[in-house]
Amino acid sequence: MQDPGASRIAEPPGRPGRRRDPSVDDRVIEATLELLVAGGFEAMTMEAVATRAGTGKAGIYRRWGTKQVLVVDAVLRSGLGASDSVVPDSGTLRGDLTAIVGSETAKATRQKTRLLEGLLVVIREDPQLRAVVTNALIEPRVAAIRTALDRAHDRGEMSSSVDRETLAAVLPSMLFYRLLVSREPVTRVWQHEIVDGIIAWAQRR
Amino acid sequence: MQDPGASRIAEPPGRPGRRRDPSVDDRVIEATLELLVAGGFEAMTMEAVATRAGTGKAGIYRRWGTKQVLVVDAVLRSGLGASDSVVPDSGTLRGDLTAIVGSETAKATRQKTRLLEGLLVVIREDPQLRAVVTNALIEPRVAAIRTALDRAHDRGEMSSSVDRETLAAVLPSMLFYRLLVSREPVTRVWQHEIVDGIIAWAQRR
DNA sequence: TGGTTTCGAAACCGACAGGTCTCGATGTTA
DNA sequence: TAACATCGAGACCTGTCGGTTTCGAAACCA
Secondary structure, eight states: OOOGGGSOOOOOSSOSSOOOOHHHHHHHHHHHHHHHHHHHHHHOOHHHHHHHHTSOHHHHHHHOSSHHHHHHHHHHTSOTTGGGSOOOOOSSHHHHHHHHHHTSOHHHHHHHHHHHHHHHHHHTTOHHHHHHHIIIIIHHHHHHHHHHHHHHHHTTOSOTTSOHHHHHTHHHHHHHHIIIIIOOOOOHHHHHHHHHHHHHHHTOO | OOOGGGSOOOOOSSOSSOOOOHHHHHHHHHHHHHHHHHHHHHHOOHHHHHHHHTSOHHHHHHHOSSHHHHHHHHHHTSOTTGGGSOOOOOSSHHHHHHHHHHTSOHHHHHHHHHHHHHHHHHHTTOHHHHHHHIIIIIHHHHHHHHHHHHHHHHTTOSOTTSOHHHHHTHHHHHHHHIIIIIOOOOOHHHHHHHHHHHHHHHTOO
């Protein structure tokens, strides 16, 4: 799944010398994500990561060969997007969508989106990173919505002529746009307005 | 409307010496936009702009004090977004939305979005540029859709409980997301699927 | 104990970008 | 003609960033 040539540099087992401090790994990954969320790929300088993690650049390059590799690993280990993996069947489309909308805290949504924003620049010219970001951050949520829509379709709650792939993109699209472009707050009311809209869309004749 | 301190450096009138060549202005702006669309703010180096415009960096800095100012001016003069200003009243919501969707060529949409993408990095920490971009690129289209929705409402084509501001953001949001994140082509079929969805959303009970 | 590796810190290297300055040539004004 | 500003081109300055190397101290293994 993961390109071995572009991933973390492993610590060879059974060799002499001092062992790597595992806490450095965690601190670096954490600092990387914080800086990416705060200021994007450009603001995330290796110097800043090292300082924030309380280590030196050498310690980072000993584990990750390049900045790109570090970013990929950080995204993979961010855990963002994990909350979307389970979708309990509530029995109605509204119930499922409400659950999905509520599955993430507002803070998590903001972090995920800002992380995505910070990576947009690099994503443009790095297909590998794009794939990683898509799989780790975006696809889980779209998949959850798709599942909800499929269930609604099976229950006959939804018109067959509606393209479920397009409809599944509505909520992520509007979140993305609101957080990055119009920059208005993501409120409960706003989210439920969208859920209502999606339901109407699903039931169109 | 435009911050004087951050705008183009005017040519003082009635002075001795050679006059500025107006064609330089056009060539620089054009080169700026091309490079922004192609590779974003980072790839748009002043060196590259000068070369592409067939001039020197001095000629650019004589007119625009900084890179930021040049970008702001280029966006303002890009003309993108102008196609959305007029919305003929077709008599139906579907007619109006179809007209808006068709008012821009696919190429113009792609350019506008890629320009926006390239500016996202700078927009984040430059409120002035953000305002300019919003007004020049985004607001015209949202306003056009809002107008169409208002007409539909006045005609009784639309439920009063629907938030028209949210609904007006659906199309721009999905365009933005599709072009930048999922990176699938913007087809006629896809656009009409969305128009149908918006209509159902508008008429929800 | 001796050899090896990691630690954090800092010096260092090479590339590159924004911005300034200089150059000789060309227009423009008085 | 004299003074001056713009032209395109390129040298130049300065800061920054990714990445490498060095350093003494600490930790691990045989």
